[in-house]
Amino acid sequence: MLNFVAGLQQLEKFINEDSLGSIDGDKILIMGDISWHIYEQLLEDLQDNYCWRVTFLEGCLEIMSPSRRHEFIKSNIGRLLEVYFEESRIRFYGLGSTTFRSQATVRGIEPDECYCLFSNKDIPDLAIEVVITSGGINA
Template sequence: MILLNDLSERLQIDDPEERHTISPVSWSQYETLLSVLGDRSSYRISYLDGVLEIVAPSRRHESGKTRIGTLLEIYFLETNTEYFPTGSTTFSKSEQSVGGEPDESYCIGTDKEFPDLVIEVVVTSGGINKLALYSNVRWHIYILQIEY
Protein backbone atom coordinates (compact mmCIF):
# COMPACT_ATOMS: atom_id res chain seq x y z
CA MET A 1 0.00 0.00 0.00
CA ILE A 2 2.92 2.33 0.71
CA LEU A 3 4.09 1.86 -2.89
CA LEU A 4 0.68 2.89 -4.26
CA ASN A 5 0.44 5.92 -1.95
CA ASP A 6 3.96 7.01 -2.90
CA LEU A 7 3.14 6.52 -6.57
CA SER A 8 -0.06 8.52 -6.24
CA GLU A 9 1.76 11.46 -4.66
CA ARG A 10 4.45 11.49 -7.33
CA LEU A 11 1.96 11.32 -10.19
CA GLN A 12 0.00 14.41 -9.17
CA ILE A 13 1.05 16.49 -12.17
CA ASP A 14 -1.16 18.43 -14.53
CA ASP A 15 -1.18 16.03 -17.46
CA PRO A 16 -4.66 15.70 -18.91
CA GLU A 17 -5.53 12.79 -21.13
CA GLU A 18 -7.17 13.79 -24.40
CA ARG A 19 -10.12 11.63 -25.48
CA HIS A 20 -12.36 12.19 -28.50
CA THR A 21 -15.20 10.06 -29.84
CA ILE A 22 -16.71 10.38 -33.30
CA SER A 23 -19.80 8.67 -34.70
CA PRO A 24 -21.09 7.39 -36.99
CA VAL A 25 -17.89 6.05 -38.54
CA SER A 26 -17.88 3.19 -41.04
CA TRP A 27 -15.57 0.20 -40.77
CA SER A 28 -13.75 1.28 -43.95
CA GLN A 29 -13.19 4.78 -42.52
CA TYR A 30 -11.71 3.17 -39.39
CA GLU A 31 -9.38 1.01 -41.48
CA THR A 32 -8.36 4.02 -43.60
CA LEU A 33 -7.48 6.00 -40.48
CA LEU A 34 -5.36 3.11 -39.18
CA SER A 35 -3.47 2.84 -42.47
CA VAL A 36 -2.85 6.62 -42.61
CA LEU A 37 -1.55 6.69 -39.03
CA GLY A 38 0.49 3.51 -39.44
CA ASP A 39 2.76 2.36 -36.61
CA ARG A 40 4.07 5.87 -35.99
CA SER A 41 1.10 7.13 -34.01
CA SER A 42 1.15 7.71 -30.27
CA TYR A 43 -2.67 7.81 -30.30
CA ARG A 44 -4.73 4.82 -29.16
CA ILE A 45 -7.54 4.13 -31.62
CA SER A 46 -10.60 2.04 -30.73
CA TYR A 47 -13.70 1.19 -32.72
CA LEU A 48 -16.95 -0.36 -31.56
CA ASP A 49 -20.22 -0.51 -33.50
CA GLY A 50 -19.71 2.69 -35.51
CA VAL A 51 -18.08 4.72 -32.73
CA LEU A 52 -14.44 5.76 -33.13
CA GLU A 53 -12.39 6.77 -30.10
CA ILE A 54 -9.04 8.54 -30.32
CA VAL A 55 -7.01 8.89 -27.12
CA ALA A 56 -3.77 10.74 -26.51
CA PRO A 57 -2.61 8.96 -23.33
CA SER A 58 -1.35 11.06 -20.45
CA ARG A 59 1.96 10.55 -18.73
CA ARG A 60 0.08 9.09 -15.74
CA HIS A 61 -1.63 6.61 -18.07
CA GLU A 62 1.65 5.54 -19.67
CA SER A 63 3.38 5.24 -16.30
CA GLY A 64 0.59 3.03 -14.95
CA LYS A 65 0.56 0.66 -17.92
CA THR A 66 4.36 0.36 -17.90
CA ARG A 67 4.49 -0.43 -14.18
CA ILE A 68 1.74 -3.05 -14.44
CA GLY A 69 3.43 -4.57 -17.50
CA THR A 70 6.77 -4.69 -15.71
CA LEU A 71 5.25 -6.49 -12.71
CA LEU A 72 3.56 -8.98 -15.03
CA GLU A 73 6.78 -9.65 -16.93
CA ILE A 74 8.67 -10.20 -13.66
CA TYR A 75 5.97 -12.73 -12.72
CA PHE A 76 6.36 -14.50 -16.08
CA LEU A 77 10.14 -14.67 -15.62
CA GLU A 78 9.94 -15.88 -12.01
CA THR A 79 7.46 -18.64 -12.92
CA ASN A 80 9.28 -19.62 -16.14
CA THR A 81 6.15 -18.82 -18.14
CA GLU A 82 6.83 -18.48 -21.84
CA TYR A 83 5.29 -15.25 -23.08
CA PHE A 84 5.28 -13.04 -26.14
CA PRO A 85 4.75 -9.31 -25.54
CA THR A 86 2.64 -7.77 -28.30
CA GLY A 87 2.43 -4.23 -26.86
CA SER A 88 -0.31 -1.98 -28.15
CA THR A 89 -0.67 -3.74 -31.48
CA THR A 90 -4.02 -3.10 -33.19
CA PHE A 91 -6.40 -6.06 -32.99
CA SER A 92 -9.61 -6.01 -34.99
CA LYS A 93 -12.45 -8.20 -36.22
CA SER A 94 -14.53 -6.73 -39.02
CA GLU A 95 -17.34 -9.27 -38.58
CA GLN A 96 -17.92 -7.94 -35.04
CA SER A 97 -17.25 -4.28 -35.98
CA VAL A 98 -14.64 -4.05 -33.25
CA GLY A 99 -11.04 -2.94 -33.12
CA GLY A 100 -8.72 -1.71 -30.43
CA GLU A 101 -5.22 -1.09 -29.23
CA PRO A 102 -4.69 -2.23 -25.65
CA ASP A 103 -2.10 -0.49 -23.51
CA GLU A 104 -0.08 -3.71 -23.31
CA SER A 105 -0.82 -7.25 -24.43
CA TYR A 106 0.72 -10.70 -24.18
CA CYS A 107 0.42 -14.12 -25.76
CA ILE A 108 1.14 -16.88 -23.26
CA GLY A 109 2.75 -20.17 -24.27
CA THR A 110 2.75 -19.53 -28.02
CA ASP A 111 2.56 -16.48 -30.24
CA LYS A 112 -1.01 -16.09 -31.57
CA GLU A 113 -3.07 -13.81 -33.78
CA PHE A 114 -4.90 -12.39 -30.73
CA PRO A 115 -3.29 -12.02 -27.30
CA ASP A 116 -4.32 -14.00 -24.25
CA LEU A 117 -3.98 -11.08 -21.87
CA VAL A 118 -4.37 -7.33 -22.31
CA ILE A 119 -3.72 -4.46 -19.95
CA GLU A 120 -6.11 -1.54 -20.22
CA VAL A 121 -5.40 1.40 -17.90
CA VAL A 122 -8.32 3.75 -17.32
CA VAL A 123 -7.38 7.21 -16.05
CA THR A 124 -10.40 9.20 -17.23
CA SER A 125 -13.96 8.09 -17.78
CA GLY A 126 -15.97 8.32 -20.96
CA GLY A 127 -15.44 7.03 -24.45
CA ILE A 128 -15.87 3.51 -25.72
CA ASN A 129 -16.68 0.80 -23.19
CA LYS A 130 -13.49 -1.28 -23.39
CA LEU A 131 -15.10 -4.23 -21.60
CA ALA A 132 -17.78 -4.37 -24.32
CA LEU A 133 -15.08 -4.06 -26.98
CA TYR A 134 -13.08 -6.99 -25.59
CA SER A 135 -16.13 -9.16 -24.92
CA ASN A 136 -17.17 -8.65 -28.58
CA VAL A 137 -13.98 -10.46 -29.60
CA ARG A 138 -14.92 -13.27 -27.19
CA TRP A 139 -12.25 -12.60 -24.56
CA HIS A 140 -12.92 -13.51 -20.95
CA ILE A 141 -12.91 -10.38 -18.82
CA TYR A 142 -11.11 -10.26 -15.48
CA ILE A 143 -10.71 -6.93 -13.76
CA LEU A 144 -8.01 -5.83 -11.35
CA GLN A 145 -8.96 -2.41 -10.10
CA ILE A 146 -6.35 -0.23 -8.41
CA GLU A 147 -7.37 3.29 -7.52
CA TYR A 148 -4.76 5.86 -6.70
Protein backbone atom coordinates in the same frame (compact mmCIF):
# COMPACT_ATOMS: atom_id res chain seq x y z
CA MET B 1 -23.16 14.74 -44.11
CA LEU B 2 -22.81 17.93 -42.05
CA ASN B 3 -22.21 15.92 -38.85
CA PHE B 4 -19.46 13.97 -40.59
CA VAL B 5 -17.72 17.16 -41.82
CA ALA B 6 -17.99 18.69 -38.34
CA GLY B 7 -16.55 15.47 -36.91
CA LEU B 8 -13.60 15.61 -39.31
CA GLN B 9 -12.96 19.24 -38.36
CA GLN B 10 -13.06 18.27 -34.68
CA LEU B 11 -10.68 15.37 -35.38
CA GLU B 12 -8.22 17.62 -37.21
CA LYS B 13 -8.26 20.12 -34.34
CA PHE B 14 -7.80 17.29 -31.82
CA ILE B 15 -4.81 15.81 -33.65
CA ASN B 16 -3.11 19.17 -34.18
CA GLU B 17 -3.55 20.40 -30.58
CA ASP B 18 -0.44 20.70 -28.46
CA SER B 19 -0.69 17.92 -25.88
CA LEU B 20 2.46 18.83 -23.94
CA GLY B 21 0.45 20.83 -21.41
CA SER B 22 -1.47 17.81 -20.09
CA ILE B 23 0.43 15.44 -17.83
CA ASP B 24 -2.38 13.79 -15.88
CA GLY B 25 -5.32 13.87 -18.26
CA ASP B 26 -5.81 11.67 -21.29
CA LYS B 27 -7.24 13.46 -24.33
CA ILE B 28 -10.24 11.62 -25.76
CA LEU B 29 -12.33 12.28 -28.87
CA ILE B 30 -15.43 10.17 -29.57
CA MET B 31 -17.30 10.26 -32.88
CA GLY B 32 -20.38 8.30 -33.98
CA ASP B 33 -21.67 7.09 -37.35
CA ILE B 34 -18.20 6.23 -38.67
CA SER B 35 -17.88 3.56 -41.36
CA TRP B 36 -15.45 0.64 -41.23
CA HIS B 37 -13.74 2.08 -44.32
CA ILE B 38 -13.08 5.42 -42.60
CA TYR B 39 -11.78 3.59 -39.50
CA GLU B 40 -9.30 1.59 -41.61
CA GLN B 41 -8.23 4.72 -43.51
CA LEU B 42 -7.61 6.54 -40.24
CA LEU B 43 -5.46 3.63 -38.98
CA GLU B 44 -3.47 3.77 -42.21
CA ASP B 45 -3.02 7.54 -41.91
CA LEU B 46 -1.90 7.29 -38.27
CA GLN B 47 0.28 4.19 -38.66
CA ASP B 48 3.56 6.02 -38.02
CA ASN B 49 2.17 8.10 -35.16
CA TYR B 50 2.20 5.99 -32.01
CA CYS B 51 0.83 8.68 -29.69
CA TRP B 52 -2.78 7.94 -30.71
CA ARG B 53 -4.82 4.93 -29.57
CA VAL B 54 -7.84 4.15 -31.72
CA THR B 55 -10.83 2.05 -30.67
CA PHE B 56 -13.78 1.25 -32.93
CA LEU B 57 -17.06 -0.37 -31.92
CA GLU B 58 -19.97 -0.72 -34.31
CA GLY B 59 -19.65 2.77 -35.84
CA CYS B 60 -18.36 4.55 -32.73
CA LEU B 61 -14.76 5.75 -32.99
CA GLU B 62 -12.63 6.76 -30.01
CA ILE B 63 -9.23 8.39 -30.42
CA MET B 64 -7.16 8.82 -27.30
CA SER B 65 -3.85 10.46 -26.61
CA PRO B 66 -2.56 8.88 -23.41
CA SER B 67 -1.09 11.12 -20.74
CA ARG B 68 2.31 10.75 -19.15
CA ARG B 69 0.64 9.32 -16.03
CA HIS B 70 -1.24 6.76 -18.16
CA GLU B 71 1.98 5.60 -19.84
CA PHE B 72 3.82 5.44 -16.51
CA ILE B 73 1.16 3.16 -14.99
CA LYS B 74 0.98 1.01 -18.15
CA SER B 75 4.74 0.52 -18.22
CA ASN B 76 4.93 -0.39 -14.53
CA ILE B 77 2.12 -2.95 -14.83
CA GLY B 78 3.85 -4.46 -17.87
CA ARG B 79 7.21 -4.67 -16.08
CA LEU B 80 5.64 -6.29 -13.01
CA LEU B 81 3.85 -8.86 -15.16
CA GLU B 82 7.00 -9.68 -17.10
CA VAL B 83 9.01 -10.18 -13.89
CA TYR B 84 6.24 -12.47 -12.62
CA PHE B 85 6.26 -14.46 -15.88
CA GLU B 86 10.05 -14.78 -15.75
CA GLU B 87 10.11 -15.84 -12.09
CA SER B 88 7.28 -18.31 -12.66
CA ARG B 89 8.99 -19.65 -15.80
CA ILE B 90 5.92 -18.84 -17.90
CA ARG B 91 6.77 -18.41 -21.57
CA PHE B 92 5.25 -15.18 -22.81
CA TYR B 93 5.14 -13.09 -25.94
CA GLY B 94 4.68 -9.35 -25.39
CA LEU B 95 2.69 -7.74 -28.19
CA GLY B 96 2.57 -4.19 -26.76
CA SER B 97 -0.28 -2.11 -28.12
CA THR B 98 -0.83 -4.10 -31.32
CA THR B 99 -4.06 -3.21 -33.16
CA PHE B 100 -6.58 -6.06 -33.30
CA ARG B 101 -9.52 -5.61 -35.64
CA SER B 102 -12.34 -7.64 -37.08
CA GLN B 103 -14.62 -6.34 -39.81
CA ALA B 104 -16.97 -9.28 -39.17
CA THR B 105 -17.67 -8.06 -35.61
CA VAL B 106 -17.16 -4.38 -36.54
CA ARG B 107 -14.59 -3.90 -33.78
CA GLY B 108 -11.05 -2.68 -33.48
CA ILE B 109 -9.01 -2.20 -30.32
CA GLU B 110 -5.48 -1.33 -29.24
CA PRO B 111 -4.78 -2.49 -25.68
CA ASP B 112 -2.10 -0.69 -23.69
CA GLU B 113 -0.15 -3.94 -23.32
CA CYS B 114 -1.01 -7.50 -24.27
CA TYR B 115 0.58 -10.92 -23.96
CA CYS B 116 0.27 -14.40 -25.39
CA LEU B 117 1.07 -17.01 -22.77
CA PHE B 118 2.87 -20.31 -23.44
CA SER B 119 2.74 -19.90 -27.25
CA ASN B 120 2.45 -17.12 -29.80
CA LYS B 121 -1.19 -16.85 -30.97
CA ASP B 122 -3.29 -14.60 -33.20
CA ILE B 123 -5.28 -13.27 -30.23
CA PRO B 124 -3.54 -12.49 -26.91
CA ASP B 125 -4.45 -14.30 -23.70
CA LEU B 126 -4.05 -11.17 -21.59
CA ALA B 127 -4.77 -7.55 -22.50
CA ILE B 128 -4.10 -4.61 -20.17
CA GLU B 129 -6.09 -1.39 -20.49
CA VAL B 130 -5.31 1.49 -18.14
CA VAL B 131 -8.26 3.84 -17.64
CA ILE B 132 -7.57 7.17 -15.97
CA THR B 133 -10.12 9.44 -17.64
CA SER B 134 -13.76 8.43 -17.39
CA GLY B 135 -15.85 8.09 -20.50
CA GLY B 136 -15.07 6.37 -23.76
CA ILE B 137 -16.62 3.38 -25.48
CA ASN B 138 -16.82 -0.11 -24.02
CA ALA B 139 -15.13 -2.32 -26.61
